[in-house]
Amino acid sequence: MTAMKPISELISLKGRRALITGAASGIGRAASLRFAEAGADLELVDVDEFGLKGVKELAEEFGVEVNVHRVDLSRKVEIDLLWEALRGREPDILINNAGVYWFKEFTEVDEDFYEKVMAINLHSVFWMCQHFVRARKDRGGVIINVSSIEAFLPFARGLVHYDTAKLGVVALTRAIAREYGKKIRTNVVVPGGIETEGVKKLKKEAIMKFNVEKMGISFHFNARLPMGRFGEPDEVARVMLFLASDLASYVNGAVIPVDGGFLST
Ligand code: NAD
Numbered sequence: 001m002t003a004m005k006p007i008s009e010l011i012s013l014k015g016r017r018a019l020i021t022g023a024a025s026g027i028g029r030a031a032s033l034r035f036a037e038a039g040a041d042l043e044l045v046d047v048d049e050f051g052l053k054g055v056k057e058l059a060e061e062f063g064v065e066v067n068v069h070r071v072d073l074s075r076k077v078e079i080d081l082l083w084e085a086l087r088g089r090e091p092d093i094l095i096n097n098a099g100v101y102w103f104k105e106f107t108e109v110d111e112d113f114y115e116k117v118m119a120i121n122l123h124s125v126f127w128m129c130q131h132f133v134r135a136r137k138d139r140g141g142v143i144i145n146v147s148s149i150e151a152f153l154p155f156a157r158g159l160v161h162y163d164t165a166k167l168g169v170v171a172l173t174r175a176i177a178r179e180y181g182k183k184i185r186t187n188v189v190v191p192g193g194i195e196t197e198g199v200k201k202l203k204k205e206a207i208m209k210f211n212v213e214k215m216g217i218s219f220h221f222n223a224r225l226p227m228g229r230f231g232e233p234d235e236v237a238r239v240m241l242f243l244a245s246d247l248a249s250y251v252n253g254a255v256i257p258v259d260g261g262f263l264s265t
Helices: 007-011 026-037 049-060 076-085 111-136 160-180 197-208 212-223 233-244
Strands: 017-021 041-046 066-070 093-096 141-146 184-191 255-258
Touching: 017 026, 017 111, 026 041, 026 049, 026 093, 026 197, 026 233, 041 049, 049 066, 076 111, 093 111, 093 233, 111 141, 111 160, 111 184, 141 160, 141 233, 160 184, 160 255, 184 233, 197 212, 233 255
Parallel strands: 017 041, 017 093, 041 066, 093 141, 141 184, 184 255
Antiparallel strands: none
């Protein structure tokens, strides 16, 4: 029971190990630093080895153990090898955050592109969850998946493939929450416009190329945003920390927007 524990103990991740994908940048990087601050040892996964090294150095300043893994999550064989390497120190917490928001007109999407997007944004989440559940179904644990407001309210143009994958992540989350809820809490966060490197690049491109349609969509996006500003990666990371910790001990199968109120308007 967690009811009588003090808040400092409920939020602490001391003695736990968290695996975070897409840890080299944006939301994953912010989550890595907050989880380290909360005392979790880390297994950080990304294709960007250089970025991972930078996050490792910063996270280690909190005195936790940090291991990095260069893994291309679009390849199941690499996911399997990762979990082999983790044998004996399987994480208590899994955050499936890595994702790509590559834009392409629906009519231009070919099989290779579609397969790649689905592999990174949905299939990898499926396989990572399967490995985690196999390892933790008796001992218990926490999974946090990452979807997008786009899955519920397609707003940008050229993301049909992305929206399809990201709604799949929601279905996967809820099904696992249903089947393994006795031991494993599984929830999904739904970020809105978060000012990460990836998003900054997209905004810059729209302005540089004077893409009037994209600039228009961006204007309308801001206009219906109750908080009137984009979020910071750390604002998503803090919700992930809450969900991973015992503060959220009765939260399972939840779909949690972190979107400044965008979906509510
Ligand atoms: P980001 O681009 O800043 O970071 C994503 C990370 O994932 C990168 O470090 C990248 O190297 C890694 N990655 C990409 N493909 C990979 C692969 N095949 N194998 C391993 N790692 C891979 O992105 P972000 O903005 O921080 O987004 C994080 C998550 O949040 C994504 O799932 C994204 O779809 C979701 N999201 C973001 C926003 C936003 O506004 N930023 C909004 C909604 C949802």
